[in-house]
Amino acid sequence: MKASHFLISTLKEAPADAEIVSHQLMTRAGMIKKLGAGVYSYMPMGLRVIRKVEAIVREEMNRAGAIEVTMPVVQPAEAWQETGRFNKMGPELLRFQDRHGRDFVIQPTSEEVVTDIARQEFKSYKQLPKNLYQIQTKFRDERRPRFGLMRGREFTMKDAYSFDKDRDSAQASYQTMRDAYQRIFDRFGLQYRAVRADSGAIGGDLSEEFQVIAATGEDAIVYCPNSDYAANIEKAESLAPAGPRPAASEALEKIATPGNSTCQAVADQLGLPLARTIKSLVLATDEVNEAGEIVKTQVWLLLLRGDHDMNEVKVNKVDGLANFRFASLAEIQDHFGCEPGYLGPLNLQKPVKLVVDREVAVMADWICGANEKDFHIRGVNFGRDLPEPALVADLRNVVAGDPSPDGQGPLAIERGIEIGHVFYLGTKYSEAMNATFLADNGKPTHFEMGCYGIGITRLPAAAIEQNHDERGIIWPDAIAPFTVVLCPIGMDRSELVKQAAEKLYADLLALGVDVILDDRGERPGAMFADWELIGVPHRVVLGDRGLKEGLVEYQHRRDAAATPVPLADVVAQLKTRLGL
Amino acid sequence: MKASHFLISTLKEAPADAEIVSHQLMTRAGMIKKLGAGVYSYMPMGLRVIRKVEAIVREEMNRAGAIEVTMPVVQPAEAWQETGRFNKMGPELLRFQDRHGRDFVIQPTSEEVVTDIARQEFKSYKQLPKNLYQIQTKFRDERRPRFGLMRGREFTMKDAYSFDKDRDSAQASYQTMRDAYQRIFDRFGLQYRAVRADSGAIGGDLSEEFQVIAATGEDAIVYCPNSDYAANIEKAESLAPAGPRPAASEALEKIATPGNSTCQAVADQLGLPLARTIKSLVLATDEVNEAGEIVKTQVWLLLLRGDHDMNEVKVNKVDGLANFRFASLAEIQDHFGCEPGYLGPLNLQKPVKLVVDREVAVMADWICGANEKDFHIRGVNFGRDLPEPALVADLRNVVAGDPSPDGQGPLAIERGIEIGHVFYLGTKYSEAMNATFLADNGKPTHFEMGCYGIGITRLPAAAIEQNHDERGIIWPDAIAPFTVVLCPIGMDRSELVKQAAEKLYADLLALGVDVILDDRGERPGAMFADWELIGVPHRVVLGDRGLKEGLVEYQHRRDAAATPVPLADVVAQLKTRLGL
Known part of the structure; x- marks a missing residue:
C-alpha cells in the first residue's frame, strides 16, 4: 500500500470522552470514529487490524474442525421466547x-438460533460432534457505553457452539476449543492467561476466560506463580483457614468510637491490626409471587474480616442468597436500630439470618459495631457472646499471599x-428448546452443548492497553x-531516495510483507510521529545522506534509537525479524 | 475439505413458501435456512459462495483504489434527520x-454516515478524490419479503461512495467504478448487461444498473442487438413517431359494446387491430398544506394506445404529475359520469387535465369509451372532435420492435x-449535510458524490436463476x-479407491484447487444427486472397476454424460479446465 492511496488521519488530541489509553490512541491514530454512544465506524487503519484478528481466528477455528455459518443480526423473538431469555434478559437485549x-x-x-439449526440438522448421533461458528455483528444496549471498542454497544464477536452426544464428548470438544484458543492467543503475540471463571447468567458448570494482561484491565486475575493455577477473582477460592479457632481471651467491652464508622478508623483508634475487626454487610432477599409482588423479605447479616472484600459471585451461590440485594436504610434501621458504620451481630432489634x-x-x-451510633464492641467471641455460626461459607475475594x-x-x-471465554453449557439450551438427536440406543437425547466467544473488535483495544508508550x-x-513502514525523506527532491524506496517497497511486497510506503511528502518529524502513534512495529527510514553511503535506518517500535543498516542487507534483516 | 468434516444437508422437497427456483434450490441444497420472514442464516455451503462473491468484489474495489471501512449496522437518527430521510423514507427504514x-x-x-465521515476527514481538495466502501449487513423492512435471498429483509451489500472536487472528476470516479463493476461481473462468470436506469428516490442524474440476465427476472431490460444501447424499461425512451398524423377519414359514431370493457374486447368485437383503440387512465394529484391536509385535487386523463402499457417513472416526470396516484372510483364517477371500462375524453361531466x-x-x-356504460365511440380525431392535445409526452413502456x-x-x-447499481449523486447529500472541503480557490465547496452498490447475498440467487436445470x-x-468434487465409490471397501481418492485430493489441494472429497460413504445415486443439486461444476468419480484399468470419470455439471479419463491425466485435464 502507498500512503497516498490510503486514508491516514491522525489527531494531536484525544476526544474528551476517551477515558482509557486504547480509546484515546485508537481515535488519535484514526482507527475508529465515533458515530454515537458506543457505536463506531471502523476506519481503514482500524479495519486492517480487525481483519487480521478475524483471519487468525477463522484459520484456527477451521483447523479445529469448526464450520462457519452466519446467523442473522436481526432475529425474530420466537426462539428467544422458547428459552425465556426474551423476557429474562435486561434492557441490554x-x-x-x-x-x-x-x-x-x-x-x-446466538445460542437460540444455533440450537434451532442443530435440532433441524443433526438428527443422529452419527452426525456428532459438530461445532458451528460465526464472526458477526452483535449489539448490547449497554446502559453506559464507554471506553471505545472496550465496552461498545455494536461490536463483532466470534461465537462458536459445539453439539455433542454425551458429556465426555462435550468435554473433549471443550478441550479442542480451549487448545484452539491457546493457538489463537499465541499467534496474536499478546501476554495472556487462561483463567477459571464463573459461568454467570449463561449457565453451565465449566468455564474459562482468556484474559489479556494489562494494568488497566477491569478484571482481577488470581494466579499461582509456581503452578498453572489461574482464575478470575470472581471464581478463585479462598481456602478454609488451616488451624482451629483460638480460645477467647478478652472480655466483651463496649467502646466509644465517635465518628469512626469504618473498620480502618476503629483499628487505627485502638492501635490494632485491621484484621482484628469485622465488617458487617446487610443484604436482603425478596420472595415474589406470580404477579411480581414481593410477599416476603429476609434480611441477612454478612460478616467479613475488616481487611477483606465481599465476592458477589460467591455470595450469590450461598443457599437462599441467589439474587440478593443490599438492604435499604429503612430495613437496616428496622433490624439494627442503628445506621450503617456501627453495625454488628449483637443487640439486634429484629432477628436476621447470619452468614459468616x-x-x-x-x-x-x-471487634464489631455495637448497633449504636459512635460505639463498637471488642472481645467478641462465637460460642460465648453469640451462638456458633450456623452458616459458614467462602464469601470473600482472595488477596495476594493467600x-x-x-x-x-x-x-x-x-x-x-x-477477550475470550469458553463455556461448557450442558443441556441448558437443548432442554429449553427440546433440541434432540437420536442416540445410538435409538432414543431422542438432548444435545450436550458448549459455547465459545472471542471479542474480535475488543481485541485491538486490549492489545493497545498492553502495548503502548507515551508516543x-x-x-x-x-x-x-501494516508490518513495515518505509519512510523516505525528501522523496520528491532526491532521485536516489525515490528509487531506493520504490525498489525496497517492491521487494518487500514480492515477499508478501504487508508494507506501507509513506509517499505523502510529510516532513520527517510529522511522519515519524504519525507512525509511532499508529504503532507499525518495523520502520525503515531512507535518506539521501545515508543512501550515498549505502545505508538506511531500521528501528523497531520498541527500540530507543535507529540502527544503520546497509541497504543491501535490509531485506534479509527484515526477513529474519519477521520470521520469513 | 472432506465432506465428513463439513455440513451437507440436502432436501428432496422445497419449502412451500419458495416461489422461485433460486429460493427452492438454495434451500434444498442446504445453503440457507429461514429464521423468519425475509431473515435467513447462511449455512456453510451458502456462506462459501457468499465469501467468494465478497472476495472478488473486495479485490476489484481495492484495485480501483477504493478504501474499505465498516460503518455501523445500528445508526443514530441524527444524520438521517439532517438529510430528512429519517422522516421521508417509508416503513422499509x-x-x-x-x-x-x-x-x-x-x-x-449509508449515505448519511459516509458523508459525515467525509466532512470530518477530507478538508482539502488535495485529499480528493476518495472512495470509501464497505461490505456490510443491511436491513430493509420489506412489506412482503419473499423469494429467499432475492428480496430478503436482512442482506449484505457492498456500498461504495466517491467524493470528488468537481463534476468532471466525479464523472471520472463514476467511470472508474463502472469499469470495476464490469471486471467484477466478468469474473463472476455470469451473463449480464449494464443498462441505463432511473435514479429513483436516491436522487442524482446519471445511473446505470448491472442486470444478470434471467428469464425469471423482475426487471425488463430493453436493448438494441446491433449496438450497446441498453436500458431498464423504466428508463428506455420510446422515440416520437416519425410521420405526421393521417387525416381523419371516419365519422364519429357511438357504438354499443355491451360487456366489452377492455380495449381487446372492443377491438375483437369490431374486428379491428388493438392498436386502433385508446386506453383511458384516470390519475389524480393532491395539493397538500403544511398540516398535511389536502387542499386541492387535480384529476388527469391519460391516453395510451390500447396495446401499450403506462410507464410510471415517465408519468412521474410529467410536469404536475410527480407523486400522482390513481383516481378513486368516486372521483372517476364525478368527472366522467361513468364507471371504468367505458371512459374517454369526450362528453365529460367535469373538466380534467388531458395528457397524451x-x-x-x-x-x-x-376508438375510445363513450363515458356511458356499454358504449364506445369510434372515428375520434384530434382537432375535429376534441382540441389538439396541449400536453404530449412519452408515457409508455417501449415494446420489442420499437x-x-x-x-x-x-x-x-x-x-x-x-445486482449492481452505479449512481452519480451530485451534491444532494453534501448540500443537505453541509459537507464541504476547501477548493483550490480557498472556498468551502460541496463534495460531488457518487454511490455504487452490489447485492452480495442477492448475487448467488441471481446466478442460480440464470444457471440451473431440473437436477x-x-x-x-x-x-x-467448491470447484471440484471427488466422488469415490465404495471407499470403505476398496483400498484402491481409497488411495486414489486421497492422493487426487491431496494433489488438487496442493495446486490450490477448492476441492471437496465426499467421504460420507453415501450410495452413488444419492451422492451424485446431492452434488448435482448443490451444483459443483466439476466432478470426478473414482470406482474400483475403472481404477483397475487406470481410469476415472470426469463430468462437468453441464455435460450430459461422464467421460473416462486416465487417472494419470486427470490433474492435468482439471488444470486446463480451471485455467491454472
Whole structure:
C-alpha cells in the first residue's frame, strides 16, 4: 500500500470522552470514529487490524474442525421466547418491533438460533460432534457505553457452539476449543492467561476466560506463580483457614468510637491490626409471587474480616442468597436500630439470618459495631457472646499471599481484559428448546452443548492497553495494520531516495510483507510521529545522506534509537525479524 | 475439505413458501435456512459462495483504489434527520429506540454516515478524490419479503461512495467504478448487461444498473442487438413517431359494446387491430398544506394506445404529475359520469387535465369509451372532435420492435435481475449535510458524490436463476461453493479407491484447487444427486472397476454424460479446465 492511496488521519488530541489509553490512541491514530454512544465506524487503519484478528481466528477455528455459518443480526423473538431469555434478559437485549408489530431482537449472542439449526440438522448421533461458528455483528444496549471498542454497544464477536452426544464428548470438544484458543492467543503475540471463571447468567458448570494482561484491565486475575493455577477473582477460592479457632481471651467491652464508622478508623483508634475487626454487610432477599409482588423479605447479616472484600459471585451461590440485594436504610434501621458504620451481630432489634465468612468463623476476640451510633464492641467471641455460626461459607475475594487452592504456594494478583471465554453449557439450551438427536440406543437425547466467544473488535483495544508508550501504540506483528513502514525523506527532491524506496517497497511486497510506503511528502518529524502513534512495529527510514553511503535506518517500535543498516542487507534483516 | 468434516444437508422437497427456483434450490441444497420472514442464516455451503462473491468484489474495489471501512449496522437518527430521510423514507427504514429512548435506524444504505465521515476527514481538495466502501449487513423492512435471498429483509451489500472536487472528476470516479463493476461481473462468470436506469428516490442524474440476465427476472431490460444501447424499461425512451398524423377519414359514431370493457374486447368485437383503440387512465394529484391536509385535487386523463402499457417513472416526470396516484372510483364517477371500462375524453361531466402519449398524438380515427356504460365511440380525431392535445409526452413502456433511441435498429427485450447499481449523486447529500472541503480557490465547496452498490447475498440467487436445470444448480467456477468434487465409490471397501481418492485430493489441494472429497460413504445415486443439486461444476468419480484399468470419470455439471479419463491425466485435464 502507498500512503497516498490510503486514508491516514491522525489527531494531536484525544476526544474528551476517551477515558482509557486504547480509546484515546485508537481515535488519535484514526482507527475508529465515533458515530454515537458506543457505536463506531471502523476506519481503514482500524479495519486492517480487525481483519487480521478475524483471519487468525477463522484459520484456527477451521483447523479445529469448526464450520462457519452466519446467523442473522436481526432475529425474530420466537426462539428467544422458547428459552425465556426474551423476557429474562435486561434492557441490554435490544428489542424492537417490525412494521407489522412483530417482536425482534438484535443478537447479543446466538445460542437460540444455533440450537434451532442443530435440532433441524443433526438428527443422529452419527452426525456428532459438530461445532458451528460465526464472526458477526452483535449489539448490547449497554446502559453506559464507554471506553471505545472496550465496552461498545455494536461490536463483532466470534461465537462458536459445539453439539455433542454425551458429556465426555462435550468435554473433549471443550478441550479442542480451549487448545484452539491457546493457538489463537499465541499467534496474536499478546501476554495472556487462561483463567477459571464463573459461568454467570449463561449457565453451565465449566468455564474459562482468556484474559489479556494489562494494568488497566477491569478484571482481577488470581494466579499461582509456581503452578498453572489461574482464575478470575470472581471464581478463585479462598481456602478454609488451616488451624482451629483460638480460645477467647478478652472480655466483651463496649467502646466509644465517635465518628469512626469504618473498620480502618476503629483499628487505627485502638492501635490494632485491621484484621482484628469485622465488617458487617446487610443484604436482603425478596420472595415474589406470580404477579411480581414481593410477599416476603429476609434480611441477612454478612460478616467479613475488616481487611477483606465481599465476592458477589460467591455470595450469590450461598443457599437462599441467589439474587440478593443490599438492604435499604429503612430495613437496616428496622433490624439494627442503628445506621450503617456501627453495625454488628449483637443487640439486634429484629432477628436476621447470619452468614459468616470462613475466615471470620475461626477468629477470636474480634471487634464489631455495637448497633449504636459512635460505639463498637471488642472481645467478641462465637460460642460465648453469640451462638456458633450456623452458616459458614467462602464469601470473600482472595488477596495476594493467600494460599493457592492447588497447594503450590501463595497466590499473586494481576489485572486483565477478558477477550475470550469458553463455556461448557450442558443441556441448558437443548432442554429449553427440546433440541434432540437420536442416540445410538435409538432414543431422542438432548444435545450436550458448549459455547465459545472471542471479542474480535475488543481485541485491538486490549492489545493497545498492553502495548503502548507515551508516543502511541506498539502493535505485535501479527495484528499490526501494516508490518513495515518505509519512510523516505525528501522523496520528491532526491532521485536516489525515490528509487531506493520504490525498489525496497517492491521487494518487500514480492515477499508478501504487508508494507506501507509513506509517499505523502510529510516532513520527517510529522511522519515519524504519525507512525509511532499508529504503532507499525518495523520502520525503515531512507535518506539521501545515508543512501550515498549505502545505508538506511531500521528501528523497531520498541527500540530507543535507529540502527544503520546497509541497504543491501535490509531485506534479509527484515526477513529474519519477521520470521520469513 | 472432506465432506465428513463439513455440513451437507440436502432436501428432496422445497419449502412451500419458495416461489422461485433460486429460493427452492438454495434451500434444498442446504445453503440457507429461514429464521423468519425475509431473515435467513447462511449455512456453510451458502456462506462459501457468499465469501467468494465478497472476495472478488473486495479485490476489484481495492484495485480501483477504493478504501474499505465498516460503518455501523445500528445508526443514530441524527444524520438521517439532517438529510430528512429519517422522516421521508417509508416503513422499509427500520426505526427503533434504545433503552434511553433515543432514535436509531438499522442501515439500509449509508449515505448519511459516509458523508459525515467525509466532512470530518477530507478538508482539502488535495485529499480528493476518495472512495470509501464497505461490505456490510443491511436491513430493509420489506412489506412482503419473499423469494429467499432475492428480496430478503436482512442482506449484505457492498456500498461504495466517491467524493470528488468537481463534476468532471466525479464523472471520472463514476467511470472508474463502472469499469470495476464490469471486471467484477466478468469474473463472476455470469451473463449480464449494464443498462441505463432511473435514479429513483436516491436522487442524482446519471445511473446505470448491472442486470444478470434471467428469464425469471423482475426487471425488463430493453436493448438494441446491433449496438450497446441498453436500458431498464423504466428508463428506455420510446422515440416520437416519425410521420405526421393521417387525416381523419371516419365519422364519429357511438357504438354499443355491451360487456366489452377492455380495449381487446372492443377491438375483437369490431374486428379491428388493438392498436386502433385508446386506453383511458384516470390519475389524480393532491395539493397538500403544511398540516398535511389536502387542499386541492387535480384529476388527469391519460391516453395510451390500447396495446401499450403506462410507464410510471415517465408519468412521474410529467410536469404536475410527480407523486400522482390513481383516481378513486368516486372521483372517476364525478368527472366522467361513468364507471371504468367505458371512459374517454369526450362528453365529460367535469373538466380534467388531458395528457397524451406521443404515439396517440399522431393517431387518427381512434376508438375510445363513450363515458356511458356499454358504449364506445369510434372515428375520434384530434382537432375535429376534441382540441389538439396541449400536453404530449412519452408515457409508455417501449415494446420489442420499437426503434432504438440510437437509431441502430429495432429494440429487443429480455428479463434481468438487478445486482449492481452505479449512481452519480451530485451534491444532494453534501448540500443537505453541509459537507464541504476547501477548493483550490480557498472556498468551502460541496463534495460531488457518487454511490455504487452490489447485492452480495442477492448475487448467488441471481446466478442460480440464470444457471440451473431440473437436477439443481450449475455454478460458474468463480463462485461455486467448491470447484471440484471427488466422488469415490465404495471407499470403505476398496483400498484402491481409497488411495486414489486421497492422493487426487491431496494433489488438487496442493495446486490450490477448492476441492471437496465426499467421504460420507453415501450410495452413488444419492451422492451424485446431492452434488448435482448443490451444483459443483466439476466432478470426478473414482470406482474400483475403472481404477483397475487406470481410469476415472470426469463430468462437468453441464455435460450430459461422464467421460473416462486416465487417472494419470486427470490433474492435468482439471488444470486446463480451471485455467491454472
